[in-house]
Amino acid sequence: MESRSYSMTETTLSTKMTYSPTQRAKMKKRGNTCNNNQLSEEPQVRVAVVGESSVGKSALSVRFLARRFLPEYAPAQELLYERQVAVDGHLIPLVVHDTASQVSSPSSIFQADGVLVLYSITNKRSFDTAKSYLEIIATEPGFENLPTVLVGHKSDLQHLRQVAYTHAQQLAWDVGCSFYEVSSESGTESVDHVFHTLIRQVLASRQRRKLSSTKDRRQRSNSITSTLWRKTRAAILEKLRRSTL
Numbered sequence: 001m002e003s004r005s006y007s008m009t010e011t012t013l014s015t016k017m018t019y020s021p022t023q024r025a026k027m028k029k030r031g032n033t034c035n036n037n038q039l040s041e042e043p044q045v046r047v048a049v050v051g052e053s054s055v056g057k058s059a060l061s062v063r064f065l066a067r068r069f070l071p072e073y074a075p076a077q078e079l080l081y082e083r084q085v086a087v088d089g090h091l092i093p094l095v096v097h098d099t100a101s102q103v104s105s106p107s108s109i110f111q112a113d114g115v116l117v118l119y120s121i122t123n124k125r126s127f128d129t130a131k132s133y134l135e136i137i138a139t140e141p142g143f144e145n146l147p148t149v150l151v152g153h154k155s156d157l158q159h160l161r162q163v164a165y166t167h168a169q170q171l172a173w174d175v176g177c178s179f180y181e182v183s184s185e186s187g188t189e190s191v192d193h194v195f196h197t198l199i200r201q202v203l204a205s206r207q208r209r210k211l212s213s214t215k216d217r218r219q220r221s222n223s224i225t226s227t228l229w230r231k232t233r234a235a236i237l238e239k240l241r242r243s244t245l
């Protein structure tokens with residue numbers, strides 16, 4: 001795989017962000033914690049953006065990370081973007097993998113903590129491809145409970161719509177993932193919402209795993225304690241029995 005890590009200073013992607021007063025005010029408005037010192041550092045979150053060619057994977061990634069629209073279509077090789085983002089008081093080192101993967105070998109998904117499955121609402125075939133990705137995520141071993149969001153992209157092109165909203169909604173419902181229609185052309189808000197939703201799902205899933213492993217440890221330790229207690233009790237009873245002989 002050819003991949004590049006962009007640096008924010010060169011291409012406005014990938015840096016450790018510190019926030020200006022204006023940015024902090026905006027983050028506060030969006031519900032994010034606004035003080036760098038109050039943000040808790042989290043482990044890296046890796047997001048794979050998958051979907052058929054030309055559905056707008058690069059446009060969506062760049063809209064979220066660099067707040068601008070890519071009007072030109074330049075078929076891209078795989079790219080990795082790195083940046084820190086603030087979500088709900090957590091400072092997340094985010095890696096966005098703008099993929100060129102084939103549905104038949106979705107290796108990028110194996111390395112991801114969460115997946116955005118894109119199709120264009122103007123292209124029925126891209127919806128079928130998205131469906132194939134969702135089927136793989138739902139059925140392949142190793143992808144159990146992988147946080148996933150289905151994204152109907154280019155929602156500004158309503159007059160060219162080929163995929164009904166309700167059709168996609170039903171698919172998302174069937175496989176148990178979130179679903180949004182968004183446009184990278186129209187602005188940042190809906191695109192932010194998609195990424196933030198996925199990041200929240202990744203954090204929640206990590207939290208669940210942590211809790212269940214703590215529960216397992218506690219159960220194991222309880223069973224060790226009760227075995228020890230049974231042995232100690234037996235030893236005491238034996239001592240008492242001997243002393244009364």
Ligand SMILES: Nc1nc2c(ncn2[C@@H]2O[C@H](COP(=O)(O)OP(=O)(O)OP(=O)(O)O)[C@@H](O)[C@H]2O)c(=O)[nH]1
Nearest residue numbers: 053054055056057058059071073076154183184185
């Ligand atoms: N109208 C509209 N056009 C969009 C939108 N998102 C992307 N495009 C356009 O769709 C074309 C393809 O976008 P890309 O981001 O290059 O698509 P891609 O999925 O990365 O394509 P590959 O690199 O071939 O995989 C570009 O001309 C974009 O400007 C959108 O939300 N609305």
